Each structure stands twice: as C-alpha cells, then as structure tokens.
Amino acid sequence: MRFNKLDLNLLVSLDAMLVERNVSRAAERLHVSQSTMSSALGRLRTYFGDPLLVQVGRGMELTPRAQTLKEDVHDILGRLDTVVVAQPQFDPAKSDREFRLLASDYTLVTLMPHLLALVRQQSSSVRFQFAPLPQLDRPHRALEGGEADLLICPQNYCSREHPTEILFEEEFCCVVCNDSPLAEPGAMTVARYMAADHVVTQPSGVDRTPFVSWFMEHHGVTRRVGIKTFSFVSAPFAVVGTEYVATVQRRLAQFAQGALPVTLLPLPVSMPRMQLAMQWHRSRTHDSGLVWFRRLLGEAVRRMNGGDAKAVAPASASAGNVWPQPL
Incomplete structure (x- = not known):
C-alpha cells in the first residue's frame, strides 16, 4: 500500500533502523535478511532525499x-498497533504477551x-522482561523507541509528553551496622552524619545527580563519599x-534489616518523600x-x-515536597 508514493511497509523497516541505528540489528x-533491510534503506533514502543513517567511526548515527x-x-506505528492490531479485550488467562518494564533494582525488590x-x-x-532504567536523565526515550511498555521511576524524571500516574511515596532513612557507634540511641546528629563516611548510589550511565545527593547539596549538607x-x-x-552510613529508601532498608545486622535510624535532616x-x-x-498491567500495579x-496506596513507615520530620524541576 502506498501513501504519497511511499510504500507504507517501509515505515516498519524505517522504525527498526532508527531505533537500532544498525542495519543488521534492524534486520x-x-x-x-540484511540484504532486504539494506534494500529498504536505499529506497527510503531515495524517497526522503536524505541518507538517514551515516557511518560515524564504527557505528551509525541518525541525520537531523x-x-x-x-x-x-514510532508514534504512527504505535497508534496503528493499538487501533488495528491490539485485541479490544485482554484476557490474561489466555494471553502469552510479554510486558517490558524498566525499573530500578529498588523497585524490583x-x-x-x-x-x-x-x-x-x-x-x-x-511473561515479563525487566530491565534497568537507561539514561535516567531521559528515561521516556525508551518508551518512544519501543524498548519498553512501561517505566517506573521518580516522578520528577518523567516526561511531560506522556501520561504519568503516581504509584506510591517513599521516604529515606539511615542504615548503619549494628556495631557502629552511630547505632547508639541519639548518636546520629547532623554533625556526625556530615562527618561520617557515606555509601552513595549513582546508577550507571546517569550524569544527573540522584535526588538524595541533590537535596543534600542544595540544603548545605555535605557528605564524605566512602563508597559509590x-x-x-x-x-x-x-x-x-x-562505620559507613547509607541513606536508603525506607522500604528497602526494612527489607535489608531482615537479612543483615543493620540498624535503621531517622535522617537527622528533614527530607521530602520521593x-x-x-x-x-x-x-x-x-x-x-x-x-490491565497498570491496574495490577496499583493493586x-x-x-x-x-491497603494504603501512599503508606510508608513513620518518619521523623517531613520537609514538604521540595523537588527539582521535572525534565
């Protein structure tokens, strides 16, 4: 079928090549076959009057x-899939569909x-396929590139271009070893928190400062990084x-406490929930x-x-929802 002299079948090939940036992987x-995909690329280049994919070093890059x-x-093909291909009713008991979810290891646990x-x-x-959040600065690109059906991440990392639903709130606490002097009642003061060596999480491939570090830096709380x-x-x-201190999501900290000799302490500084x-x-x-998948996640x-969608274990003081601006 043609539209404005373009074979619409070529759009599927074009989408695959733009996502993969590689003719062989797109094939x-x-x-x-690779020859079939190469032929499709040639016809697309002729139609658009543009090389579309150009060799840069050992890889290929997209032209402007x-x-x-x-x-x-990708949006056009996604809409066609939803309207034409997707079944109007989803029956999980009869389906073998694979859902692709991007989430952190915290969410998986x-x-x-x-x-x-x-x-x-x-x-x-x-079936499910779980994968880590790529490029947390712009995780929605995985949705736009067809690499995922759904992503779960902090709300401030979500794009304004796509629908978003808050799943739950989380707060942070300190985790220290049971034998650490900081585990003693009242020992975790702001001064001792700042003087301690800290375990800091920096997800791979992410240049943007994670929320905990961002909050500390913008509120005058300095930490010595002992382990990243x-x-x-x-x-x-x-x-x-x-004697390290880790500032950890409370649900994850409670999970770890059941398996490790660690003590959970309130943060000595007020921090908003995530x-x-x-x-x-x-x-x-x-x-x-x-x-169906989104409804089940809510359940x-x-x-x-x-029973409480926003419940979280009691914390110390809350500073209100002070977040960096959404992307």
Missing part, C-alpha cells in the same frame, strides 16, 4: 532529518514480588562491618493489555502497603 529485529522522523514514525504474586493468580502464561555504588540494593550491604510514578507512551493509553502497591 534481526524484523526477522528479515532522521532524528525528526524517529518519534513521529520492593514492589515486583507483590505484582508477580497477583499475576500468578490470573495467568500462568503472561551503581545499585540501590547493594547500599545496605556495604555498611556491614563498617514519589514513584509509572509512565507509558501516550499512544498506548487504551491498550487493553497495558490497562500490588496497595498489597505492599497493607
């Missing part, structure tokens, strides 16, 4: 024209067990047998499978919180 993605096409082409338990009650064939790790889950483990949100591509809002949050 593998669509289960066609291809950059402008990328999101629009605290929320996913509740989700998977609920899924098991409704389906034995639905890419994993939220590893932070409580790093304090065992040391809002965890889920986001999906705007073209997938009415995808019946994703509607998983209520199960995690014992």
Whole structure:
C-alpha cells in the first residue's frame, strides 16, 4: 500500500533502523535478511532525499532529518498497533504477551514480588522482561523507541509528553551496622552524619545527580563519599562491618534489616518523600493489555502497603515536597 508514493511497509523497516541505528540489528529485529533491510534503506533514502543513517567511526548515527522522523514514525506505528492490531479485550488467562518494564533494582525488590504474586493468580502464561532504567536523565526515550511498555521511576524524571500516574511515596532513612557507634540511641546528629563516611548510589550511565545527593547539596549538607555504588540494593550491604552510613529508601532498608545486622535510624535532616510514578507512551493509553498491567500495579502497591496506596513507615520530620524541576 502506498501513501504519497511511499510504500507504507517501509515505515516498519524505517522504525527498526532508527531505533537500532544498525542495519543488521534492524534486520534481526524484523526477522528479515540484511540484504532486504539494506534494500529498504536505499529506497527510503531515495524517497526522503536524505541518507538517514551515516557511518560515524564504527557505528551509525541518525541525520537531523532522521532524528525528526524517529518519534513521529514510532508514534504512527504505535497508534496503528493499538487501533488495528491490539485485541479490544485482554484476557490474561489466555494471553502469552510479554510486558517490558524498566525499573530500578529498588523497585524490583520492593514492589515486583507483590505484582508477580497477583499475576500468578490470573495467568500462568503472561511473561515479563525487566530491565534497568537507561539514561535516567531521559528515561521516556525508551518508551518512544519501543524498548519498553512501561517505566517506573521518580516522578520528577518523567516526561511531560506522556501520561504519568503516581504509584506510591517513599521516604529515606539511615542504615548503619549494628556495631557502629552511630547505632547508639541519639548518636546520629547532623554533625556526625556530615562527618561520617557515606555509601552513595549513582546508577550507571546517569550524569544527573540522584535526588538524595541533590537535596543534600542544595540544603548545605555535605557528605564524605566512602563508597559509590551503581545499585540501590547493594547500599545496605556495604555498611556491614563498617562505620559507613547509607541513606536508603525506607522500604528497602526494612527489607535489608531482615537479612543483615543493620540498624535503621531517622535522617537527622528533614527530607521530602520521593514519589514513584509509572509512565507509558501516550499512544498506548487504551491498550487493553497495558490497562490491565497498570491496574495490577496499583493493586500490588496497595498489597505492599497493607491497603494504603501512599503508606510508608513513620518518619521523623517531613520537609514538604521540595523537588527539582521535572525534565
């Protein structure tokens, strides 16, 4: 089928190449030969009068024209998939659909067990693919590139271009080893917190300062970094047998306390709660499978919180919701 002299079948090939930035990987993605994909690229270059993909070093980069096409082409195909291909009703008991979720290891440890338990009650064939959040500065690009169906991340990292729903709130606390002098009642003062060596989490491939570090820096709280790790889950483990302090999400800290000789202490400084949100591509809002998935995530949050969607263990003082500006 043609539209304005363009073979619309080529849009699928174009989308794959713009996402993969590689002819061979695009061919593998669509289960066609490399020569077929190369031929499609040639026809697309002729139609648009632009090379679209150019060799730069050992890789390929998108031309400015291809950059402008990328999101629009993927959006068009996503809408077609939702309207034409997707089934109007989603039956988890009969579906073998794979849902692709991007989330931190913190989310996988605290929320996913509740989700998977609920899924098991409704389906034995639905599948999931979990992957880390890439480029936390712009995680929504994974939605736009077709790499994920849904992402879960702090609300301030979400894009304004796509629908977002707050899942739950989280607060932070201090985690120290039971044998540390800082574990003694009243020992964790602001001065001793600032003087201690800290375990700080910096996710891989993220240039932007994580929220905890951002908040401390902007409120005059300096910390000496003793250990820097890419994993939220590893932070409580790093304090065992040391006098390090880790500032950790309370749910994760409580989980770790059940397995490690650690003590949880209130932060000596007031910090706002973090809002965890889920986001999906705007073209997938009415995808019946994703509607089911999003609803189940909400149920998983209520199960995690014992019935209260925003519940979190009692904290010390709260400073209000002071966040960096959304991206």
